[in-house]
Amino acid sequence: MVVVVWWAWLLGALPLLGWLLWWWNELWYATPLNLRYSGTGTKLPPGHMGLPLFGEMFKFLWYFKVLRRPDDFINSKRRRYGDGAGIYRSYLFGSPSIIACSPSAVKFFYRSEDVFPLKWPNVDLVGLTSLVAVNGTGHARIRSYVSNAINGPDGLRRIAVAVQPRMVASLQSWAQMGRIKTFDQVKKLTFENIGKLFASLEPGPALDDMDRLFGGVVKGIRAQPLNFPGTAYHHALKCRKKLEAIFRVELEKKKKNHNGVQKTNDLMDGLIQMKDDEGNTLSDQEVVDNIVSLVVAGYESTSLATMWAVYFLAKSPTVLQKLRDENRAMRKNKQDYFITSEDVSKLKYTNQVVEETIRMANIAAFGFRLTTQEVEYKGYVIPKDWKVVLWFRYFQTNPENFDDPMCFNPDRWNGPARPGAYQVFGGGRRICAGNMLARIQLALFLHHLSVGYRWELLNPDAEMIYLSHPKPVDGVEVKFVTL
Numbered sequence: 455m456v457v458v459v460w461w462a463w464l465l466g467a468l469p470l471l472g473w474l475l476w477w478w479n480e481l482w483y484a485t486p487l488n489l490r491y492s493g494t495g496t497k498l499p500p501g502h503m504g505l506p507l508f509g510e511m512f513k514f515l516w517y518f519k520v521l522r523r524p525d526d527f528i529n530s531k532r533r534r535y536g537d538g539a540g541i542y543r544s545y546l547f548g549s550p551s552i553i554a555c556s557p558s559a560v561k562f563f564y565r566s567e568d569v570f571p572l573k574w575p576n577v578d579l580v581g582l583t584s585l586v587a588v589n590g591t592g593h594a595r596i597r598s599y600v601s602n603a604i605n606g607p608d609g610l611r612r613i614a615v616a617v618q619p620r621m622v623a624s625l626q627s628w629a630q631m632g633r634i635k636t637f638d639q640v641k642k643l644t645f646e647n648i649g650k651l652f653a654s655l656e657p658g659p660a661l662d663d664m665d666r667l668f669g670g671v672v673k674g675i676r677a678q679p680l681n682f683p684g685t686a687y688h689h690a691l692k693c694r695k696k697l698e699a700i701f702r703v704e705l706e707k708k709k710k711n712h713n714g715v716q717k718t719n720d721l722m723d724g725l726i727q728m729k730d731d732e733g734n735t736l737s738d739q740e741v742v743d744n745i746v747s748l749v750v751a752g753y754e755s756t757s758l759a760t761m762w763a764v765y766f767l768a769k770s771p772t773v774l775q776k777l778r779d780e781n782r783a784m785r786k787n788k789q790d791y792f793i794t795s796e797d798v799s800k801l802k803y804t805n806q807v808v809e810e811t812i813r814m815a816n817i818a819a820f821g822f823r824l825t826t827q828e829v830e831y832k833g834y835v836i837p838k839d840w841k842v843v844l845w846f847r848y849f850q851t852n853p854e855n856f857d858d859p860m861c862f863n864p865d866r867w868n869g870p871a872r873p874g875a876y877q878v879f880g881g882g883r884r885i886c887a888g889n890m891l892a893r894i895q896l897a898l899f900l901h902h903l904s905v906g907y908r909w910e911l912l913n914p915d916a917e918m919i920y921l922s923h924p925k926p927v928d929g930v931e932v933k934f935v936t937l
């Protein structure tokens with residue numbers, strides 16, 4: 455009798471439990487809303503919200519981690535639900551979400567900052583008063599200063615001069631080593647240059663410590679926000695605290711120097727002195743938060759782009775040859791070993807290689823927004839308090855946007871991209887504040903790399919990983935020699 459009851463339970467209750475779990479989020483979030491809208495001609499975007507708490511995270515991880523075909527996550531939705539308005543409902547990264555993956559849908563979410571403010575996960579780690587955390591006028595005033603300092607023509611002219619000595623020194627040291635793991639080396643180079651540009655920090659054990667601390671912060675941004683010993687988030691909070699203490703010491707030193715002793719003229723100096731229209735300066739907290747957020751935004755992204763350039767060029771000898779020819783021609787006509795930002799703008803093919811590298815590298819896979827009120831888009835309801843995931847990655851890999859998208863082909867940049875199809879740096883008011891800085895650093899690096907060095911991938915068939923960012927599993931190990 456007990457066995458019969460047991461079997462009845464197994465056959466009846468388990469499938470029921472499975473069904474309930476599978477439809478849990480649909481029943482909890484979607485069904486009440488769809489009932490409310492029935493008869494109004496609007497409904498939720500198509501999709502499936504998955505299991506309680508996890509939603510579609512297992513499916514996401516299946517495509518990104520197990521199959522290593524990240525774009526099939528969206529392709530499977532397009533196949534199942536059709537293209538519709540380019541939006542799908544889901545439950546991702548701990549929240550009911552709308553996925554936006556078509557140019558017009560993403561544009562819709564860029565349009566209104568008030569309705570769809572930027573919402574970085576775990577933004578407390580980068581700083582609650584930083585550029586990426588504030589909205590409205592607070593955002594506009596810091597953004598305009600930062601953009602001018604690191605992304606405008608004058609800033610870029612100064613930066614071009616400042617970053618090249620370390621690039622050249624690094625390349626020479628790689629050739630001496632003979633064999634390097636590119637990602638580790640470019641990270642070191644990028645961090646040294648960022649340390650110099652942002653806070654006049656010189657290479658040495660203190661900068662190495664900061665590098666480790668930033669590594670801890672970056673890991674925490676993508677982790678579940680569980681604050682107890684042993685979690686990535688807890689560790690990241692501790693790293694953030696230590697970094698804050700270091701930057702506060704630097705800040706005090708700088709304030710003293712501004713009273714007459716010495717001027718360094720780095721980004722931190724600029725932030726300290728910045729005044730808005732009413733003559734207000736930034737608080738110490740704002741200065742520190744913004745420095746931390748800019749390092750977080752620019753460090754890993756620039757390092758990854760540089761690593762990918764080394765990788766793609768090793769696999770594309772014809773492209774490399776054209777790149778060498780263009781850069782050697784420029785070098786011949788120059789007295790100076792270093793080039794200027796004006797020189798970079800004349801390197802047409804090099805800039806195409808930069809653009810194609812950044813497109814293929816697909817570093818920033820997603821952008822996050824929050825819906826602060828219920829709105830309608832093309833007959834679909836976007837509910838209040840849901841997350842919007844702008845699926846940037848898919849734009850660059852969708853064959854409807856780029857012909858043969860997985861082929862590294864700088865010549866595709868002989869003309870502009872299709873309107874709205876290129877989203878590597880996001881768009882709207884929140885478009886990457888360091889996009890020109892990233893581009894010029896890569897172009898300068900390519901100049902020195904292509905005129906002076908030869909390299910070869912040690913694992914040309916290394917597998918790819920896509921989380922936290924796309925990169926070959928070996929970090930691009932190469933044999934590296936002078937030409």
Ligand code: HEM
Nearest residue numbers: 751752755759817818821822878879880884886887888892
């Ligand atoms: C290849 C390198 C880079 C890529 C692919 C990249 C990508 C992006 C993307 C997609 C966004 C928009 C996010 C959104 O809308 O949710 C963004 C924003 C941002 N990026 Fe970059 N980025 C790169 C390099 C840099 C660098 C070097 C810096 C500065 C040091 C920087 C600073 C920022 C800042 C401050 C924002 C926020 C802008 C705002 O909210 O107004 N990025 N980046």
